[in-house]
Amino acid sequence: MSETKMTRRGAMKVISGLLGLGVAAISGVPFLRFLLFPVGVKTVDSGKGFVDIAASTMVSRNAKPVYTEIIVPRVRDAWNTKTNVLLGGTWLVRNNRGALSAFSSVCPHLGCSIQRNKESVNDSVTFFCPCHSSAFSRNGERLSGPSPRGLDLLPVIEKNGRILVQWSNTVSSVNENDQAS
Amino acid sequence: MISQEKKQKISDWWELRTGYRQLHALFFHEPILGGSSYAYVFGHVLLFVVIFQAMTGILLALFYSPSTSAAWASVAYIQDKVTLGWFIRGLHSNGASAAMIVVAMHMVQTAIYGAYRKPREVNWMLGVILLVLILAFAQTGYLLPWDQTGYWSTGIVIGLIESVPLFGDSLKEAVQGGNTYGNLTLTRFFAIHVLILPVLFVAVLLGHIALTRKHRTTPPSWKSPEKLARLAEPFWPSQVFKNMVAIAFTFILIVAATWMKHGIELYAPADPASFFDARPEWYFRPLFQVLKYVDGIWEVIVSLLLPLAVIAILFATPFLDHNVEKSLRARWKILTVFMMGLVAFVGLLVVSFYDDRVNESFQRRMQIAEKQADDARKFAYTYGVPDAGGVSVFTLDPLYEGKQIWRKHCKSCHVGTERQGPEIIMGYNSRAWIRDFLLRPNHDRFFGLTSIKGMDPVEMNEHSLESVIEFIYRETGAHDVNDKLATMGERYFDDENCSNCHSRDWETEGEEGPNLGKRGSVEMLIEFIMNPSHPRWFGEKNEMPTNDLSLKETKAVVHYLMSLQHPEDSFHHHGDR
Ligand code: HEM
Ligand code: FES
Numbered sequence: 001m002s003e004t005k006m007t008r009r010g011a012m013k014v015i016s017g018l019l020g021l022g023v024a025a026i027s028g029v030p031f032l033r034f035l036l037f038p039v040g041v042k043t044v045d046s047g048k049g050f051v052d053i054a055a056s057t058m059v060s061r062n063a064k065p066v067y068t069e070i071i072v073p074r075v076r077d078a079w080n081t082k083t084n085v086l087l088g089g090t091w092l093v094r095n096n097r098g099a100l101s102a103f104s105s106v107c108p109h110l111g112c113s114i115q116r117n118k119e120s121v122n123d124s125v126t127f128f129c130p131c132h133s134s135a136f137s138r139n140g141e142r143l144s145g146p147s148p149r150g151l152d153l154l155p156v157i158e159k160n161g162r163i164l165v166q167w168s169n170t171v172s173s174v175n176e177n178d179q180a181s
Numbered sequence: 182m183i184s185q186e187k188k189q190k191i192s193d194w195w196e197l198r199t200g201y202r203q204l205h206a207l208f209f210h211e212p213i214l215g216g217s218s219y220a221y222v223f224g225h226v227l228l229f230v231v232i233f234q235a236m237t238g239i240l241l242a243l244f245y246s247p248s249t250s251a252a253w254a255s256v257a258y259i260q261d262k263v264t265l266g267w268f269i270r271g272l273h274s275n276g277a278s279a280a281m282i283v284v285a286m287h288m289v290q291t292a293i294y295g296a297y298r299k300p301r302e303v304n305w306m307l308g309v310i311l312l313v314l315i316l317a318f319a320q321t322g323y324l325l326p327w328d329q330t331g332y333w334s335t336g337i338v339i340g341l342i343e344s345v346p347l348f349g350d351s352l353k354e355a356v357q358g359g360n361t362y363g364n365l366t367l368t369r370f371f372a373i374h375v376l377i378l379p380v381l382f383v384a385v386l387l388g389h390i391a392l393t394r395k396h397r398t399t400p401p402s403w404k405s406p407e408k409l410a411r412l413a414e415p416f417w418p419s420q421v422f423k424n425m426v427a428i429a430f431t432f433i434l435i436v437a438a439t440w441m442k443h444g445i446e447l448y449a450p451a452d453p454a455s456f457f458d459a460r461p462e463w464y465f466r467p468l469f470q471v472l473k474y475v476d477g478i479w480e481v482i483v484s485l486l487l488p489l490a491v492i493a494i495l496f497a498t499p500f501l502d503h504n505v506e507k508s509l510r511a512r513w514k515i516l517t518v519f520m521m522g523l524v525a526f527v528g529l530l531v532v533s534f535y536d537d538r539v540n541e542s543f544q545r546r547m548q549i550a551e552k553q554a555d556d557a558r559k560f561a562y563t564y565g566v567p568d569a570g571g572v573s574v575f576t577l578d579p580l581y582e583g584k585q586i587w588r589k590h591c592k593s594c595h596v597g598t599e600r601q602g603p604e605i606i607m608g609y610n611s612r613a614w615i616r617d618f619l620l621r622p623n624h625d626r627f628f629g630l631t632s633i634k635g636m637d638p639v640e641m642n643e644h645s646l647e648s649v650i651e652f653i654y655r656e657t658g659a660h661d662v663n664d665k666l667a668t669m670g671e672r673y674f675d676d677e678n679c680s681n682c683h684s685r686d687w688e689t690e691g692e693e694g695p696n697l698g699k700r701g702s703v704e705m706l707i708e709f710i711m712n713p714s715h716p717r718w719f720g721e722k723n724e725m726p727t728n729d730l731s732l733k734e735t736k737a738v739v740h741y742l743m744s745l746q747h748p749e750d751s752f753h754h755h756g757d758r
Pocket of ligand 2: 134
């Protein structure tokens, strides 16, 4: 008698545990999938296309670098579609052979805004970062300061007298390009 | 395996530092007089549902955004984009319904067992507070999606609050956060729902549970003390087992209901300019229904005092029934009051749903509302919701411009009771519409409200009629024409006198009836709208005013008119708003 009672109690314990596990498992799987939804999903999408930012004539050979804002016509941010969104800025430079470069205004060190060197203490310093004083040349090469590399380049094309750039958060740097070549 | 001795040492270590054995004994080994029972499971099931609500609620809060421009859009995102979002949202809503049902069962059980009596009065009263808090959870949560149904039915509640004598206005402004519904209403309701209520609820619940441990479970009064003592069992494992069975059962019901109905409805974004038949969640329906039977000052009295009276009676129950005798028979008065309350609740609930079911115009409006919701969600899914949020999702409708022009320039003469021209609504220029027109052209739907009375109803056999309809249908440029039938119809058209009054070549002008060439096609509608008294159609008989729409605007409105022909493609409509 006492033995069968023991097994009955034992069975109740085991089944209670199993029921608890079952409830946890059946709810746990959807909970986790819901929770992890944003992983690997492009929740903010500003499109891949090139954005028209300025007239080609705005940037002449060997002239001072020109700053322009990058305004994307359409950004999808989770549930919203926003129009004419300011994503960032770019410094445009044209060298003496006419080739155009677009540098991201985001400092490769910790992301402050790159500025043009107006004081021109040192002629070779064209750009500098006010946060931790990284300095860069006209070609975007790192000259001094904590930045790990030169300025980041944005893909740029010229078409029908307009300058178009492609904004992206993953950028290639001048120095890496230099090393590759 | 850890040796017995080692186990003992670990246990002693913890006991010295936490004293956990006392707690453990209190929760697991206290004997239940009369033994474990399924009657005692409800409180624990409720505890489970509440924890489940907290979990699904936290998950939803990871995506929800409380503002009038973002709330609906973020919920639509949860519903349609996030992995299993519809499921989690459905679980949270159905979990709330489950809580209501289980709370009622919990109360019925404790009432029948007399568990509100000395010395458990405070425990029962804390329970009533929990009930109020649960209702507050439901009421505040319903508004959060900022969809039509939450918006309009919360509007009713706010209206009731406003009707409170003396300080109703201030109370309303405190609840809704300012002079009218807006962003502050949502931030307030959200904060109450996810911060204030949970804190209060947990505090009261801890007291509630602590007191049940102090007083232990109330045994059935109909068993003798000797018998109760003899049958006594510890909580663990037999009561735990019964609790787990009940919890698993409840869980399966919630999951199955959610899965099978594919979650719950999300209506179109709140639109202050629309007419929406507000309906509360089912557990508030009885009160909603009562309000249908009273008006004027009585509406205020009933809506405010009835809930208060019910809560007050529940709260006072331990003191209303202080008979020393604990048997069921001795407590028949209070139990009868409870019974009647429950019957009234269920009765009103059923009547409320029945009223809606037999109300045809309500059903029709609901259909339109559902179609609107469908469209809004599809636009939001496909294009994302504009910054302005909410109803601006409809501006993404490819037909939006046409609909706006229609509303401003055309609708008053073509829709509704104040019409002056033929009715133009869903189904315009469909086969069914053409048939109806041919059979009774002078009916109010068609030329009845104009002075154009030249055409006699068409009389021909069904086969010829069908083919003539197909022919006229083909002129509209519809994509699903039966060409053979239409060509046959063309012949009948010429043979059967139709051609006495109507040409069908687009060129001929000034005949008795309008030229039917390309009638109802994009080309014809554009030209007609830009110049309705052109001799190709009604010439001098025309009554429709020329309007000053540009070609682009005319095209947009024609685009909308063409969409009416095929009511099945729901993506392009959201009903006649
Ligand atoms: C809304 C959330 C509620 C939760 C989560 C909850 C939870 C619980 C739990 C876990 C127990 C212990 C059951 C046991 O050990 O036997 C209990 C007992 C009790 N509850 Fe609730 N309860 C809630 C609401 C209410 C309400 C609305 C009332 C009555 C108005 C109420 C009245 C009682 C009473 C009187 C007991 C003692 C039962 C007995 O002595 O057998 N509770 N509740
Ligand atoms: S962020 Fe630019 S130098 Fe540090």
